[in-house]
Amino acid sequence: MTDRLIRITTALAVVAVATVAAVISYRHAYELVHSHGESGPTARLVPFTVDGLIWAASMVILDASRRKHPAPPLAKWSLAVGIVATVGANVAHGATHGPIGAIVSAWPALALVGSFELLMTLTRAAASPDLTQNEQRTEVEQTPEEAVLHEYRASLDGPGRPLSQRYLAEKHGIDRRRVKRVIMNTNSEPI
Template sequence: MRVHGEAGWTGRLVPLPVDGLIYASSMVMLDSARRKTPVPALARWLLGLGIAATLAANVAHGLGHGPIGVAVSAWPAVALVGSYELLMMVIRRSQAGFDGTSDSRTTADTLQEQAAQVFAEQLAADRVPSIRTIRAQLVGQPRAQRLRDYIAAGQES
């Protein structure tokens, strides 16, 4: 970075905002996937801009060494973005398993029906059972939370 006027620690920190932009945009997209809401256009644009910026900087760095220098310089950016997006795909897919949209749907539906039956008296009295109660009578903590959310949503309808 000294060639471009940056020296010392500031020269080493310059790539962080670009990589941070890629990270932040990906996190917004992941959050949208988890909440089942549309991805904000700004997140998509900034992700594309971050990828373009990091590739452009790396390619510019390798230009002085010919096509092989360009390829070698561009590779770390491609590898970072590619591996990070693969990780996001895995996380999004695993999240789908928690909301009942994967093969565990039958199990989730059965538990939801069972929970509605077990807690019918409380629901009739307009009381949603606590997580502790659901966990004690049916399942562990994560499943109890999902069941409580399901039961509470049924009460609001």
């Protein structure tokens, strides 16, 4: 219960900080875009493209992490570019007020990115709890079919699609037809 309470209160704090930071960061980016010649819908929407890129890249990285896959290079690159863009826009907004103004204006963007990434870290940690030695020993003693069955069933509860037969076959070193039989038997049995 304590771990769950910690996760819930941390998530609430992160969401609160991220909400406040997002509103301020959006205003800074909007004012910057507007002061550089854009108006109307363009000025209102451009800031969303920056933070939307950060969101999308973070979700792709989170999904890869939950599936125990490496993060795609494009997602890492997009996250980095999004962070640089949002911090840069906020710095540029405050730069007319000198170095202190630039730092103060940059803070909401840094708080937004930092709190969002903390939430992603919390989510990744909750998705892959540490195994005890007994669980590790049991996993080693499993047959490849049992390991496929366990991993496939676990992927049914995750976001997105279940793990592919090809991925499971390659990971556990067995034929795809055997993986297909295990999955077909799983789908016909109660879980």
